[in-house]
Amino acid sequence: MPLLNELARREDWQGLHTEAIRVRFHGALSPETLAEVDYLDAVAIRELGDPQRSLAEMERLRSTPGPVGELAELAIAEAWVGILPRQGVGMYQGYLTTRPDGLYRDWAAYQATVGLAQDGYFSMALTQAEATGLTLSPDATLMLSDPGRFKRPLVAAALSGGLPGAGQLYARQPQEALSALTVNALFATGMILAARDRQWTALGVAGFFGVGFYFGNIYGAADAAIRHNRALRDDVVRSLDPLAPPPPSLPERVPRQPRPPEPIPVELSPPAVEPSP
Amino acid sequence: MLSLFLLTVTTAWAEPDPARMLRDDRVVTTGPVDATAQLGLVVWRELVSPGDGARCPLRPSCSGYSRQAVGRDGLIGGIVLTFDRLLRDSNPSAYPLAPDGLHFSDPLHSHMPAGELLLGGACRRSRADGADLCL
Numbered sequence: 001m002p003l004l005n006e007l008a009r010r011e012d013w014q015g016l017h018t019e020a021i022r023v024r025f026h027g028a029l030s031p032e033t034l035a036e037v038d039y040l041d042a043v044a045i046r047e048l049g050d051p052q053r054s055l056a057e058m059e060r061l062r063s064t065p066g067p068v069g070e071l072a073e074l075a076i077a078e079a080w081v082g083i084l085p086r087q088g089v090g091m092y093q094g095y096l097t098t099r100p101d102g103l104y105r106d107w108a109a110y111q112a113t114v115g116l117a118q119d120g121y122f123s124m125a126l127t128q129a130e131a132t133g134l135t136l137s138p139d140a141t142l143m144l145s146d147p148g149r150f151k152r153p154l155v156a157a158a159l160s161g162g163l164p165g166a167g168q169l170y171a172r173q174p175q176e177a178l179s180a181l182t183v184n185a186l187f188a189t190g191m192i193l194a195a196r197d198r199q200w201t202a203l204g205v206a207g208f209f210g211v212g213f214y215f216g217n218i219y220g221a222a223d224a225a226i227r228h229n230r231a232l233r234d235d236v237v238r239s240l241d242p243l244a245p246p247p248p249s250l251p252e253r254v255p256r257q258p259r260p261p262e263p264i265p266v267e268l269s270p271p272a273v274e275p276s277p
Numbered sequence: 278m279l280s281l282f283l284l285t286v287t288t289a290w291a292e293p294d295p296a297r298m299l300r301d302d303r304v305v306t307t308g309p310v311d312a313t314a315q316l317g318l319v320v321w322r323e324l325v326s327p328g329d330g331a332r333c334p335l336r337p338s339c340s341g342y343s344r345q346a347v348g349r350d351g352l353i354g355g356i357v358l359t360f361d362r363l364l365r366d367s368n369p370s371a372y373p374l375a376p377d378g379l380h381f382s383d384p385l386h387s388h389m390p391a392g393e394l395l396l397g398g399a400c401r402r403s404r405a406d407g408a409d410l411c412l
Contacts (some may be wrong), residue, residue, distance in 0.1 A: 086406075120403065120410035153411050154397050175368040183364060209360075215395075216360025222394050223361065229410050 004040050005250065016044040035061060035068040036250055043075070055079050067251055070095070070102055074248055077108075081115050089115035096132060106245040109134050117144065117236050120229070140239040143232070150229045153222035160221035164214065167221025171228045180217040187213055311347050314355065318344045334369035335362070335383040345385045354391035361388075 004023065007016040020041035023029070029037065039061055046054035058079075061072035073095050081088030092112035096105060109132035116125035126144040129136050136144070143149070151171045160167030165181035168174075187210030194203035322340040333339040342362050347355030362383070365371075372381040393399040400411030 120408040120412040122409045124407060150410050153394065153400055157395060173368075173371070175371075176365060179367045180364050212356055212360040213364065215357045216362075216364055219357045219391055219395060220361040220364050223388055226389065226394075226411060230412055233410070233412060 004037065005252075008040055008043065008249075011047070013044040013047040017041055017048060020044065032066065032068075035064045035066075039068045039071055039250070042072070046075075046079075051079060067103055070099065070104055071248055071250065074104055074108060074111075077111070081111070085115055085119045089119075093128075103251070104248040105132070106134075107248050110240075110243060110245055114237060114240055117240065118233065120233060122236070134243060136243065137239060140236065140243075143236040143239060150232060151225035153225040156221040156225040157218050160218045164217045167218070168224050171221060171224035173224045173228070176220060176224060180213075180220060183213050184210070184217055311352050311355070314347050314352055315344050318347070333366060334381055335366050335372060336375040336377070336380040337384065339363060339366060342383070342385055346391075349385065350390045350392065357391040357395070358385075358388065 004016060004019055007019060020037050023037055024034070027033075038057065042054045042057035042061065045057065055076065058072040058075045061068055062076065063069060064072065073091070077088050077091035077095065079088070080091055089112050092108045092115065095102060095108045096112065099105070102108070109128070112132070113125050113129045113134055116122075116128055122144045126136075126141070128134075129144075156167035156171050158167070159170050160180065163181075164184035165177035165179075168177035168180055187206055190206040191203060191210050194200075194206055318340050322338075326340060331338075335342070337345065339359070339362055343355060343359040346358035346362075349355075350358060365383070369381040372383045374380075375382040389399055403411055
């Protein structure tokens with residue numbers, strides 16, 4: 001086991017996988033040790049690029065009592081966060097609910113909070129942090145509790161529908177606002193001049209591009225609001241970084257102490273008493 | 278006209294070409310109308326654009342992005358996304374650097390489908406689920 005732990009620490013996944021196979025083959029392992037070997041091997045398999053097999057192994061280990069079962073549960077939640085974030089967060093929350101004295105509660109609480117914030121559920125993230133005793137920095141609390149800083153995509157779209165570029169300006173993208181206003185103004189002017197001079201072909205071409213740029217500008221405004229919100233979301237998630245507890249790992253076993261040598265029984269004979277004259 | 282129709286239909290049901298997938302990030306095969314639009318973009322890309330030189334600072338290129346958009350969102354959504362991209366490519370430094378180090382990265386998957394965004398469907402769903410934001 002110390003070698004496996006060392007390989008995991010060094011992130012030598014191929015070495016860890018090979019060593020796990022060797023240990024399983026040669027050693028008569030106790031069930032606890034075998035579960036630990038299987039867990040470390042599943043981590044190595046995931047890192048070597050076979051997440052599905054790793055996930056199946058973690059599912060099997062989930063019911064193992066002790067830290068291995070907890071770590072497997074957290075690994076499954078982590079995998080789900082990458083696939084369906086809300087599902088993964090739900091699993092972290094499930095861990096917190098079902099394991100009141102779990103070894104990795106801090107990690108699960110942190111991951112649940114970050115997962116919610118990453119998906120835009122800021123008020124839920126704040127509630128989650130408070131419920132699990134995660135102390136947020138003032139910056140993070142302010143960001144999570146102040147939705148007024150964010151831009152609504154539909155408002156941006158409506159503004160740009162009224163005046164091209166206005167929505168981009170609302171979403172704090174002045175260069176895009178200028179570009180949208182200029183291009184739309186040019187095509188509108190072209191269309192008006194073509195209609196005035198009865199140049200129907202020119203009107204058709206200008207109309208196609210003009211209408212395209214107009215709707216593109218409306219879409220762009222809503223998209224700019226979303227990009228603005230994502231940038232702020234990333235700031236929020238970064239502000240949570242310093243709170244990250246150390247990543248979960250198998251607890252170090254107390255190394256077995258060498259037994260002290262047993263004292264050799266020495267029979268002490270009483271000192272010879274010389275007879276007094 | 279017949280050959281154009283046949284070419285369109287062939288494009289529509291053609292198997293994706295791995296070499297093109299590497300270049301375009303994604304190849305789509307859709308109905309005849311969308312395939313016609315894509316054919317126009319291919320003509321632009323292969324015949325017109327080489328004479329004009331590489332002008333698009335973003336990756337995938339504007340015509341590649343447009344092909345992907347038409348494939349994902351249909352003709353109308355693709356047109357909207359294309360014009361949006363043309364408006365945005367004047368400000369490339371707002372995007373992260375592409376792996377080639379020469380262009381900026383603006384993949385289609387970082388933008389919502391046009392219909393979902395303009396009709397508010399995606400935002401309505403996420404807010405109904407309890408999200409504070411539409412991301």
